[in-house]
Amino acid sequence: KAGVTQTPRYLIKTRGQQVTLSCSPISGHRSVSWYQQTPGQGLQFLFEYFSETQRNKGNFPGRFSGRQFSNSRSEMNVSTLELGDSALYLCASSPQGGQLNIQYFGAGTRLSVL
Amino acid sequence: AQKVTQAQTEISVVEKEDVTLDCVYETRDTTYYLFWYKQPPSGELVFLIRRNSFDEQNEISGRYSWNFQKSTSSFNFTITASQVVDSAVYFCALSEASFGNEKLTFGTGTRLTIIP
Numbered sequence: 001k002a003g004v005t006q007t008p009r010y011l012i013k014t015r016g017q018q019v020t021l022s023c024s025p026i027s028g029h030r031s032v033s034w035y036q037q038t039p040g041q042g043l044q045f046l047f048e049y050f051s052e053t054q055r056n057k058g059n060f061p062g063r064f065s066g067r068q069f070s071n072s073r074s075e076m077n078v079s080t081l082e083l084g085d086s087a088l089y090l091c092a093s094s095p096q097g098g099q100l101n102i103q104y105f106g107a108g109t110r111l112s113v114l
Numbered sequence: 115a116q117k118v119t120q121a122q123t124e125i126s127v128v129e130k131e132d133v134t135l136d137c138v139y140e141t142r143d144t145t146y147y148l149f150w151y152k153q154p155p156s157g158e159l160v161f162l163i164r165r166n167s168f169d170e171q172n173e174i175s176g177r178y179s180w181n182f183q184k185s186t187s188s189f190n191f192t193i194t195a196s197q198v199v200d201s202a203v204y205f206c207a208l209s210e211a212s213f214g215n216e217k218l219t220f221g222t223g224t225r226l227t228i229i230p
Contacts, residue, residue: 003158033216043205043220056217088157094216103218105151105159 002027004106006091012112018079021109025072025093031055032074033103034066037088046089049074078111086113116141118208120221127196128229135191135224137206143167145211148182148189149218153203165189166211193226201228 005024013019025032033056034046045058049068066076072093078085088110092103117140127133139148150162163173165182173180177194193200203225207218 031216033218035218042222043218045217045219048216050216056215058217090157090159092159102149102161102164103216104161107156107158110157 004091004093004104006089006106006109008109009107010110010112012114013081014114015081015083017081018077019081019111021076021078021089021091021111023074023076023091023093023106025074025091026104029093029095029104030072031094031096031101032068032072033092033094034074034076035090035092036060037090037108038084038086043090046076081113083113085111087111116143116146116208116210116219118206118219118221120204120206120224122224123222124225124227126227126229129198130195132192132194133196133226135193135204135206135226137189137191137221139187139189139206139208141208141210143210147209147211149207149209150180150189150191151205151207151220153205153223155202159205162191196228198228198230201226 007022031050033048035043037043048056052068063079068074088108090108092105094101094103119138146167148165151159153159170182179192181190203223205223206221209218
């Protein structure tokens with residue numbers, strides 16, 4: 001069974017641009033969560049999608065958005081990039097959502113903003 | 115608010131030594147889950163264990179063992195007879211146990227280096 005797949009693995013953008021990251025969950029998983037990992041702030045929860053609806057949201061500005069498609073694949077978008085958005089963005093999936101289930105993580109997308 | 119503290123930023127031990135990674139948590143929830151994840155250099159977070167707040171039994175899986183003590187709000191992780199492949203960053207995490215809440219609150223991680 002394939003794991004969580006995130007594309008691309010690496011991205012370089014400049015300030016002011018926007019970026020879209022993609023996450024394909026494990027087959028059969030319906031919940032997808034996104035996390036940002038930086039040396040200064042550590043791992044922080046961005047948002048979670050379940051059945052194409054955002055169910056939970058962390059404390060990030062509106063420049064960070066996401067969506068989920070009917071096949072459970074998810075995308076995350078960051079608009080008007082800032083230097084501080086440089087981070088490893090991790091996606092996690094779980095079967096039905098809720099902490100009865102375990103979140104399985106992808107290898108992440110490393111975003112560098114110049 | 116939930117909080118997870120991993121006071122050990124970095125630990126180095128010689129191969130075959132035992133090592134314990136500490137995790138202390140804070141929550142007002144009466145029901146919650148605790149997790150440990152491993153992050154090798156590849157970046158992916160690898161799930162190791164989940165424990166719910168009602169189950170204080172210690173768990174052993176091969177060379178890994180976990181000690182959950184609700185009285186001290188700690189969930190420590192011990193690796194016995196460490197190996198070089200154990201070198202990674204280890205994260206302790208906490209979540210509510212309510213359906214529909216996927217948010218994991220992570221500690222800052224402990225970087226473990228096993229010296230051959």
